[in-house]
Each structure stands twice: as C-alpha cells, then as structure tokens.
Amino acid sequence: MRLEVDIRKTLRSRDRTFVLEASFSSQDDLTVIFGASGSGKSLTIQSIAGLVRPDSGRIAVGGELLFDDSQGVNLPTRERKMGYLFQDYALFPHLSVQENIAYPLKKTWYLGLSSGQRQEVAEIMAAFELTHLAGSYPSELSGGQRQRVALARALIKKPSILLLDEPFSALDSMLRHRMRMELLEIRQKFAVPLVVITHDPADVEVFADTLVEFENGKIKEVSRRKKNNSGQG
Amino acid sequence: MPDLSPLWLTLRIASLATLIVFVFAVAFAWIIARFTFWGRDLLDAFLTLPLVMPPTVLGYYLIVVWGRNGWLGAWLHVHLGISLMFTWQGAVLAATVVAFPLLFKSARAAFEGVNSEYEKAARILGDNEIQVFFRVTLPLSARGLVAGTMLAFARAMGDFGATLMIAGNIQGKTQTAAMAVFDAVQVGDYVLANTLVAIMSVVCVTILVMTNKLGAKRIQ
Incomplete structure (x- = not known):
C-alpha cells in the first residue's frame, strides 16, 4: 500500500x-x-x-x-x-455492541440487516471475542473491550x-x-x-x-x- | 358541570402550534448549532425575542405582519381570501410564536452537546450528512428535544396576551382556557374558574416534572 x-x-x-x-x-x-x-x-x-x-x-x-x-x-x-480508530473510540453510546459494529452495513433505520450481513456481523464479533457482549452498551464495557468493538466496526467494511x-x-x-x-x-x-x-x-x-x-x-x-x-x- | 370546551380548544391550538414549532425550531437550532455564518448571533437573538418581549407587544407585531392590512396578511387576504384575525388559526399563530424560543433554545443546547467525534465517526463509516443527522445527532439529542417540546407545549397552552391581540376572546370560537379563566373571574363564576385552574395546574406541573426527569437522565 x-x-x-x-x-x-x-x-x-x-x-x-x-x-x-x-x-x-x-x-x-x-x-x-x-x-x-x-x-x-x-x-x-x-x-x-x-x-x-x-x-x-x-x-x-x-x-x-x-x-x-x-x-x-x-x-x-x-x-x-477508510478505517479510523478514534483515540477514545467514539462508540455510539445509544447503540449496543452489535448495532455499533453493524452501523456501516445498515444505511437506513427502518430496514433490518440481510441474513448475509447478520452473518458478517456474527463472524466479526466472534473474531474479536465480542459475541457474549452483543447486547451490551459501550458504557458497560472495559477499555480493552471498547477498543475491540471499535476495531470490529472499523474493519467490517474492509477498508x-x-x-x-x-x-x-x-x-x-x-x-x-x-x-x-x-x-x-x-x-x-x-x-x-x-x-x-x-x-x-x-x-x-x-x-x-x-x-x-x-x-x-x-x-x-x-x-x-x-x-x-x-x-x- | 362547568363548560370545559375552552380546554379542548386550548388542547387543539397548543398541539398544532407545538407541531409547527417543532419543525421550525429544530431546523433553526440545527443550522445555528452547526454552522458559523455572518449574523448568527443576531438571528439567535431575534428567534429568542418572544421569550422576553411582553406578549401584548408580540401580539401587536403579529397584527402588523398578519393583520388584514399587514405585510403578509394583506397578501393572504387579497390572494387567498384568508384572514387570521379573530380565528382559532390566529390563536395557533400566537401560540407558535410565544412557544418557539423554548424549544429552539433547548434544541440548540442539545445539538451543541453532541460530541462531534460521533458525527465524524459516522461520516467515516460511510454516512452522508442526512444519515448523520437522523442516525447520530437526533438520537443523541432526543432527550433535550423532547424536554424542549414539552416546555413549548406548556407555554403554547397558557398564552394570554398575544392570543388576545390577534384572535380575541370570542366564546366558543377563540376563547382558550386561559381566557375563560379571566372571564369566569370577571363574572364571579368561581366553579368554572377553579375547575379550569385546577386542570391547567395539574397539566403544567406534570409537564415540568417529566421535563426535569428527562433532563436528569442524560446519555453520557
């Protein structure tokens, strides 16, 4: 590159x-x-x-x-x-871990994810060991967990x-x-x-x-x- | 049973006024919170003016603009045959203007309170400006907007001076609850006055308590 x-x-x-x-x-x-x-x-x-x-x-x-x-x-x-990791991660506080990671995939609020996209989110959550935190909100996570969520969110669209x-x-x-x-x-x-x-x-x-x-x-x-x-x- | 029809009229006027206020106050608040431009402070001051001006003075201005010979009123009358003077729609106009600053101020503060990092993050994740607004800015300022809307509704419900100037106090047509209280006291009908006062007080206290609750629980 x-x-x-x-x-x-x-x-x-x-x-x-x-x-x-x-x-x-x-x-x-x-x-x-x-x-x-x-x-x-x-x-x-x-x-x-x-x-x-x-x-x-x-x-x-x-x-x-x-x-x-x-x-x-x-x-x-x-x-x-681009993928971009902010210094304090900038995870959306009103969205769960799963919703944060799926954010770049879902472009409207009224349509759900396709099954392929759900699969993608599940896979990247597994890769970052976040599956058990899917429903948690950023304020409930430790520093290391927040960073993993932010990385997963940044990488899901393959920047x-x-x-x-x-x-x-x-x-x-x-x-x-x-x-x-x-x-x-x-x-x-x-x-x-x-x-x-x-x-x-x-x-x-x-x-x-x-x-x-x-x-x-x-x-x-x-x-x-x-x-x-x-x-x- | 006292005649409670002024309450229903008040409810209708306040609801419609709040709806109009919501659209314009949120739009102006967003523009002012988001962009720096020449005359921004002046515009903010102008939009806040109804908060500090005596309602009768405000009503006078409304007549100057919307009255049958007013700048806009004359045009409406000639071209569309409409006049807002002494109609319940005129009362909606008065309520809209007096309630506007309450939501405008709350909305501006709410938008400015949204950490711009979240909006930047959304852009990097592929959002255009409209998506950023609906997916990030709006949800993160929702509490402030709801609180401001409730305050605006309470203010729209209670207006007296501006409404009297433009819509008058016509029983069954433009007589709102606030005016019915005035009339009831004038003629010594304390049963009606007490009933209206009690209902309006309960509604206003409820709205304030709910607003405070919303303000206290902020998303960090």
Whole structure:
C-alpha cells in the first residue's frame, strides 16, 4: 500500500498560528507517525480521512487520489473507504455492541440487516471475542473491550487502510502490551495496512516499518526500519 | 358541570402550534448549532425575542405582519381570501410564536452537546450528512428535544396576551382556557374558574416534572 501525503494547512487562533507542512510517503503496511502532542500528526491523519481539508497539496492512498487542490479533487469522508480508530473510540453510546459494529452495513433505520450481513456481523464479533457482549452498551464495557468493538466496526467494511489515533493511550500499561499484539494479529488476519499515530516510543518499536517523525508541524525525519515482515503491499 | 370546551380548544391550538414549532425550531437550532455564518448571533437573538418581549407587544407585531392590512396578511387576504384575525388559526399563530424560543433554545443546547467525534465517526463509516443527522445527532439529542417540546407545549397552552391581540376572546370560537379563566373571574363564576385552574395546574406541573426527569437522565 502506497501512502502519499504532501499537504499544507495553517490554523490561526487569537494569539497563535500553527503551520502544518507535511510531505512524506510510505510503501510499507505499517507506518508510524510519531511526535509530541501538537506537532501536527493528528491534523495529518484527519486530513487523510477527510475530516480536515488542507489548504493545499495532495493525498493519495494506494494509487487513489483523495485530495488534490490543484485538480479540484476532495473526496468526501464517506467515500474514502477508510478505517479510523478514534483515540477514545467514539462508540455510539445509544447503540449496543452489535448495532455499533453493524452501523456501516445498515444505511437506513427502518430496514433490518440481510441474513448475509447478520452473518458478517456474527463472524466479526466472534473474531474479536465480542459475541457474549452483543447486547451490551459501550458504557458497560472495559477499555480493552471498547477498543475491540471499535476495531470490529472499523474493519467490517474492509477498508483500504486503517488509521489509528493514539490507539493505546486510553489503556493501562498491562493492557497496552496485549492490545499491541492483538492489533498485529488483526493486521495479519484482515490484511489491512495500518497508519498509527503515537507519542509513545514503544509503539514505534512494535509498529514502525516506516517511521515518520513530526516536530512543530514539520517532518523531522522519515526512516525505513523494516522488520515486521509486513508482507506485500 | 362547568363548560370545559375552552380546554379542548386550548388542547387543539397548543398541539398544532407545538407541531409547527417543532419543525421550525429544530431546523433553526440545527443550522445555528452547526454552522458559523455572518449574523448568527443576531438571528439567535431575534428567534429568542418572544421569550422576553411582553406578549401584548408580540401580539401587536403579529397584527402588523398578519393583520388584514399587514405585510403578509394583506397578501393572504387579497390572494387567498384568508384572514387570521379573530380565528382559532390566529390563536395557533400566537401560540407558535410565544412557544418557539423554548424549544429552539433547548434544541440548540442539545445539538451543541453532541460530541462531534460521533458525527465524524459516522461520516467515516460511510454516512452522508442526512444519515448523520437522523442516525447520530437526533438520537443523541432526543432527550433535550423532547424536554424542549414539552416546555413549548406548556407555554403554547397558557398564552394570554398575544392570543388576545390577534384572535380575541370570542366564546366558543377563540376563547382558550386561559381566557375563560379571566372571564369566569370577571363574572364571579368561581366553579368554572377553579375547575379550569385546577386542570391547567395539574397539566403544567406534570409537564415540568417529566421535563426535569428527562433532563436528569442524560446519555453520557
């Protein structure tokens, strides 16, 4: 999977101006964007997902052009086929685990799921060991369970790429290690390229085939550290 | 048995007014909560005005706009032969205007209280803006909307001043419960006055208690 990012964005608030100038590309299926908070990494993956519109530049994932201001291309978020794991998971509080996971499949509230879709939901719940929690609501789940629900929901439509925003920061350190291993397994199983943003060096150790370092809105360094036998992209 | 027909008229007027309020107040609240545009604060203030203005002043404005010689009223009269003055439909208009800000304010607060991460998540999961609204924003703000609707209904039921200005106080035609109480006291019919007052009080207290209950149990 080839990820190409070359964007500029200026944010102004009353007393401060932040300029993001991010230009990098990655061929690997495991990319880590590393930097302190406020370094622009979050803005960068939000731009990739289409949640933020860069002022100028170009974004392409796997050869598909998502954004290019010079050509007037700006695909709406819903058409980008991204998986996105929010820092605090953003599970819909009014929906059960099963309904959260089925959310991307069911496009209207008055039609139920087809039997094939129900099967899909059941399978992914089994894969994430969530079957016994199908009827529970997000507020009743532990941190690790929430993350699994969020991952299942993000992966059920087989996204072309999975973006993860500080995926382990909401977990305690014991769980963090376990979920890192789980995420690697999931990547194998679903054959989905990952882009992880983090300020935790331990994530770099585990996930970075390509490491992109941010500092004050600029790219400090892009390095390849291939060791995760991340397969063919 | 006192004549309770003003209650039924009140119920009909308040229900219809609440229905109209719901559509417009929710739409305006969503636009104002969602978008930043020039004149937004001014629009918000204008839509909230009926909350603080004396009802008779409001009624006067309604006559200026909807009266037979009013800006819109004249057009209605000439082209459609309709006049809202001294009709129960006029009372619906008055009730709509006085009740509007109560739902508008609650709905704006409810929409702004929805964490935008949920809406972003829905977009990433493939929703267009209409789907985001009906599948995420609306259910997550439902409590606030229901509470606001109940308050608007209570206010629509109880209006006196604005309704009197535009619809008058015609027995059997535009006389609402609030006005029947006034008339009953004027002529010393305390049986009727007490009955109407008791029923209206019970309804209003019930609505407030239910509203508070809804406000207390929020989805986290």
